[in-house]
Amino acid sequence: MPCRSDKHSARVPKLELFAGRLGIVVALLALAAVLAALKPNFLSAANLTNVVRQVSINGILAVGVTAVLLTGGVDLSLGALVALTGVVAAHLAHPGAYPLLVPIAAGILAGAACGAVNGAVVTRCGVPSFIATLGMMTAARGLALVLSDGRPVSNMSPALTRLAGDVAGIPVPALILAAVAAAVAWMLRNLRLGRYLYAVGGNEQAARAAGIRVQGVKFAAYLLCGALAGLAGVVLAARITTGQPNAGVAYELDAIAAVVIGGTRLSGGVGGVGGTLLGVLLMGVIGNGLDLLNVPSYYQQIVKGVIIIGAVWFDRCHQASGKERGV
Amino acid sequence: MKRACVLLLAVLCGCGRSGDQGARDARPVIGVSLLNLSNEFVVTLREAMASHAKELNVRLIVNDAQRSPERQVQQVETFIAQRVNAIVLNPCEVEASSPAVQKALAAGIPIVNVNSETKAVPSAFVGSRDEESARLGMAYIADRLKGRGGVLIMEGYMGQAAQIKRGEGAREVLAKNPGLRLLAAQTAEWDRAKAVTLMENWLQAYGSSIQAVFAQNDEMAMGALLALERAGRKKDVVVVGVDAIADALQAVRDGRLDATVFQDGLGQGRGAIDAALRLIRKEPVEKATFIPFRLVTQENVASFIR
Numbered sequence: 001m002p003c004r005s006d007k008h009s010a011r012v013p014k015l016e017l018f019a020g021r022l023g024i025v026v027a028l029l030a031l032a033a034v035l036a037a038l039k040p041n042f043l044s045a046a047n048l049t050n051v052v053r054q055v056s057i058n059g060i061l062a063v064g065v066t067a068v069l070l071t072g073g074v075d076l077s078l079g080a081l082v083a084l085t086g087v088v089a090a091h092l093a094h095p096g097a098y099p100l101l102v103p104i105a106a107g108i109l110a111g112a113a114c115g116a117v118n119g120a121v122v123t124r125c126g127v128p129s130f131i132a133t134l135g136m137m138t139a140a141r142g143l144a145l146v147l148s149d150g151r152p153v154s155n156m157s158p159a160l161t162r163l164a165g166d167v168a169g170i171p172v173p174a175l176i177l178a179a180v181a182a183a184v185a186w187m188l189r190n191l192r193l194g195r196y197l198y199a200v201g202g203n204e205q206a207a208r209a210a211g212i213r214v215q216g217v218k219f220a221a222y223l224l225c226g227a228l229a230g231l232a233g234v235v236l237a238a239r240i241t242t243g244q245p246n247a248g249v250a251y252e253l254d255a256i257a258a259v260v261i262g263g264t265r266l267s268g269g270v271g272g273v274g275g276t277l278l279g280v281l282l283m284g285v286i287g288n289g290l291d292l293l294n295v296p297s298y299y300q301q302i303v304k305g306v307i308i309i310g311a312v313w314f315d316r317c318h319q320a321s322g323k324e325r326g327v
Numbered sequence: 328m329k330r331a332c333v334l335l336l337a338v339l340c341g342c343g344r345s346g347d348q349g350a351r352d353a354r355p356v357i358g359v360s361l362l363n364l365s366n367e368f369v370v371t372l373r374e375a376m377a378s379h380a381k382e383l384n385v386r387l388i389v390n391d392a393q394r395s396p397e398r399q400v401q402q403v404e405t406f407i408a409q410r411v412n413a414i415v416l417n418p419c420e421v422e423a424s425s426p427a428v429q430k431a432l433a434a435g436i437p438i439v440n441v442n443s444e445t446k447a448v449p450s451a452f453v454g455s456r457d458e459e460s461a462r463l464g465m466a467y468i469a470d471r472l473k474g475r476g477g478v479l480i481m482e483g484y485m486g487q488a489a490q491i492k493r494g495e496g497a498r499e500v501l502a503k504n505p506g507l508r509l510l511a512a513q514t515a516e517w518d519r520a521k522a523v524t525l526m527e528n529w530l531q532a533y534g535s536s537i538q539a540v541f542a543q544n545d546e547m548a549m550g551a552l553l554a555l556e557r558a559g560r561k562k563d564v565v566v567v568g569v570d571a572i573a574d575a576l577q578a579v580r581d582g583r584l585d586a587t588v589f590q591d592g593l594g595q596g597r598g599a600i601d602a603a604l605r606l607i608r609k610e611p612v613e614k615a616t617f618i619p620f621r622l623v624t625q626e627n628v629a630s631f632i633r
Contacts, residue, residue, distance in 0.1 A: 039532070047531040054524050150365045152519075152546075154574050165557070240519045241553060242574065247520055291528035297485050297514040 021263050023315025024278045028285065031307070035289040042292055049171060055284030056173030057082075057232050057239070059277065061255035062262075063177070063184050064228030066276045067221040069259055070188075072201040072268025073129035075222065077118060077136035078229045078255055082248030084144040085111045085233030090153035090243025093160040100159045107234035108227050114140055115226015119219035129222075137252070144245040153243035163238035173235050180228060185273040193220055201268025258283050261312055282311060354386045355607050357600065358406030359415045360399050360427070362442075364391040367572065368592050372417060372442065375596025383604060396423030403427040407434045413603040414438040418445045421488060437606035441599035442592075443488065450606050452615040453598040457489050460588045460620045461496030461543065464567040467586050467622055468500075468507075468539045471565045475506035476538030479529055481522055481547045482514040490514075493543040493569065510536060515547045522550025530558050539565040545575035545587055552584055571623055571631055579628045586624045589631055594618040 035042040061078050068075045089107035092098050114136055121132040163172055188194035196217045199207040208214050232251075237243045262279030264271025286307055290300045359376060361369050373389060380387045388411065392399035396419040406414050407430060414431050416438055418424035428447035431438040437450040444452065468478060480497055483490035494512070501507050510533050515522040522542065529537065537560075542548035548568025555561040561583070568575050571589035578584035595618050605612045623631050 041531055044531065050527050050531060054527065057520075145365055150370075151367060152572075152574055154577070236520060239553075240523060240550060242519070242549075244519060247518070249518075287524070288528055291513065291525060292532045294511045294513070294532065297482065297512075300513075 021275045021278050021315060023317065024261060024263070024275070024282060024311055027307075027311040027314055028278065028282050031282070031285055031289065035285070035292065039289075039292045042289065047288070047292075049166075049169070051281075051284050051288050052174040053171035054288065055280050056171065056177045057236050058251065058254050058258060058283065059177040059280040060173075060180055060228050060232040060235065061251060062258040062276045062280050063181050063273055064225035064232075065252070065255050066259050066262075066264055066271060066273055067184065067188075067197055068129070068225045069256070069264050069266060070197045070201045070268055070271055071218050071221045072204070073122060073218065073221065074133065074256065074266070075118065075225050075229075076130065076133040076252050077114065077140055078225070078232075079248035079251035080137045080140035080144065081111050081114050081226060081229035082233040082236055082251055083243075083245055084114070084140045084147070085230040086237035086247055087144045087148045087153055087243035087245055089160070089234045090156055090237050091147065093156045093237075095155070095157040097157070100157075103160055104163075104234050107237070108230040111230020111233060112223055112227035115223045115229070116219070118226060119222030122222065123215035123219050141245070148243060148245040150245060152245070154241070156237070156241050156243075160234075161238050161241050163235060173239070176231070176235060180231070181273050181277055184224075188272060193217065197221060198269055201265075201270075203269070254283065257308060261308060261315075263315065283308070352386065354384055355412040355604065356386045356388065356409075357413045357415055357603050357607075358403070358409070358411040359387055359389045359417070360402040360406075361389065361391050361417045362419050363394045365393075368442075368570070368590065369417065371592035372596045375593040376415065376600050379597040379600045383600065385600065385604060392419050394419055396420045396427075399424050400427045400430070403431055403438075407431060407436060411436065412607045415441055415599045415603055416445070416449065417441050418443050420445075422446050437603065439599050439602045439606070442595055451602040451612045453595055453602055453618065454616075455590055455595065455618050455620055457492035458496035458499070459617075460569045460590065461493040461541070462500055463620055463622045464569055464586065464588050465497045465500035465541055467624070468541055468565055468567055469504045471585065472507065472538055474504045477508050477510045477533065477536040478539045478541065479510050479533070479537060480512035481525065481540065481542040481551060482512055483517045483543045483547075485514050485516075490543060497541055497543075508536075515542075515550065517544050517546055519546045519550040519553075522547035523554045526551040526554035527558070530554065530560065535563075537564055539567070542566070542568045544568060545570045545572045548584060548587065549574055549578065552578065556583070573632075576623065576628055576632050579623055579625055580632065582625060586622055589621045589623050591618045591621065 041047055065075050085107040088110045089103040092106050093103040118133050118136050121127050122129045165172055196212050199212055200214050200217045204214055236247060258279035259276045260266060261282060262275030286304055290303060295303060361373060363369055377387060390402040392402060399419050403414060414436055416427055418440055421444060425445045425447035428438055428445050428449050439451045440449040442454045482494060501509055513525055515525045540551045542551055545568035548566055552566050555564050565585045567586045569588040571587045575584055575587045579587060598616050598618060602612050
């Protein structure tokens with residue numbers, strides 16, 4: 001059946017509540033209803049807390065890469081950066097070594113530094129982002145192996161592992177994701193840089209003609225994305241109480257998938273953080289639900305793929321052709 | 328860098344030998360192609376072989392195939408061109424590394440497979456039965472639960488030889504203990520972070536019926552352990568892993584992890600050099616030598632911590 005979006009354009013203004021992603025919201029609710037019917041404890045407070053905890057790392061990465069995708073670029077180095085920054089943080093987080101802030105800041109700075117290199121290679125050297133960040137993916141993974149000597153870096157101070165714990169029943173990683181998402185959403189909406197990200201991704205020539213420093217805007221996107229990957233790396237290290245040089249394999253694909261499910265265009269210029277959070281949540285619920293239902297591992301992968309494609313297709317059918325920019 | 332040095336060394340040695348046929352160095356030469364030197368276990372294998380070769384006055388040329396069967400076959404071809412006396416192969420893959428074995432045998436050079444198998448039959452094999460590691464771990468669980476209770480299995484990357492064989496070994500023990508109920512078996516892809524998430528979900532799905540978790544490697548066992556500890560449920564659940572990595576041994580010693588299974592890399596490395604040397608001297612050799620796994624619990628963990 002062909003997907004005709006023009007018919008539904010009249011409905012759009014009402015959908016802004018769901019960041020303009022009715023299709024994904026419907027898919028999410030339908031999935032939740034099915035899971036609740038099959039497994040009543042899906043809706044238990046403990047399990048929903050679980051889902052929120054489990055999506056946090058992918059969420060932080062996805063919010064960061066949203067900025068890069070908006071400019072029309074891509075960042076494939078995220079998973080390797082998670083490993084590298086986790087190893088860096090774990091090295092500085094042995095009990096009694098440094099105050100808690102040191103490993104956290106070092107992880108974020110290491111991520112930001114790699115992001116800056118990505119940005120510089122893309123904007124100064126003119127290397128396509130796919131290749132630049134692919135190179136960074138390999139190099140950062142190698143650096144993580146060198147720094148850790150190929151072994152997990154353990155003996156982590158409980159102060160840092162508490163970053164993966166709960167505060168008043170709410171998982172700390174989820175609170176971090178909420179803060180990050182709110183800050184980036186606000187930036188996209190209210191700061192000049194945020195609006196420029198859309199402009200650069202929408203039409204680079206026009207943006208340049210309008211006097212926007214296109215290269216600077218792109219650089220900022222990679223820098224932000226790298227810093228958030230660093231934050232995600234620190235949170236992951238806290239969650240698994242070690243810095244793992246082999247951690248984070250293919251995390252970039254999960255993050256990019258979530259962003260695209262959430263309506264951000266791979267070609268740039270359209271999308272936003274609200275949709276990204278919905279995408280992250282949808283992927284998290286799928287993973288959690290398949291485990292609860294004990295779907296065999298081979299089939300899990302098939303089901304996951306089908307649901308993701310189905311959700312995006314359904315969503316695109318209910319998209320307005322004109323007003324797509326939701327934040 | 329290290330690999331470049333090894334290659335350079337190999338080239339230099341090769342030239343030296345073709346120049347004045349072993350006039351200065353009469354020691355036997357064994358070429359070694361390893362799966363991947365960024366894997367902790369393979370590093371142990373190399374160290375065991377190097378120290379044993381030194382004791383026996385054998386010269387080793389060690390190459391790292393970095394998980395590439397193609398590179399591994401090339402390395403063996405180079406060994407053949409250098410006319411080494413024997414080859415020790417730590418295969419990358421069952422099928423794709425087979426040509427390495429066939430080429431060595433065709434050139435009349437004995438070849439010993441260490442740790443894992445190839446489809447082509449080598450002169451000798453020295454390793455361990457992966458099924459046995461899982462059998463030991465699951466038997467320990469059966470013992471601790473007195474043959475009754477709900478068990479979960481965390482599997483490795485689906486379709487890999489270790490996942491399949493460790494799965495078979497674990498299920499054999501389950502079949503012999505009808506009181507043990509397999510609640511679920513899912514993959515966490517050898518990964519600690521994925522294991523934490525899977526265990527959190529299992530705690531929601533199976534709650535108090537979980538009495539034991541068997542993880543096919545220690546990384547996943549550590550992940551399951553973390554999730555159970557965070558949920559305050561570790562005291563009612565037995566957790567067992569395989570591999571005896573440093574973190575797991577530490578956790579066993581601290582009384583957090585119940586058991587792990589030790590694969591004897593030292594024994595395998597030494598055994599491979601012994602077999603290769605016997606083949607060089609044309610002495611009789613066991614076609615397949617299996618080095619036993621050992622269960623590690625709090626009682627004997629001290630002897631495994633280096």
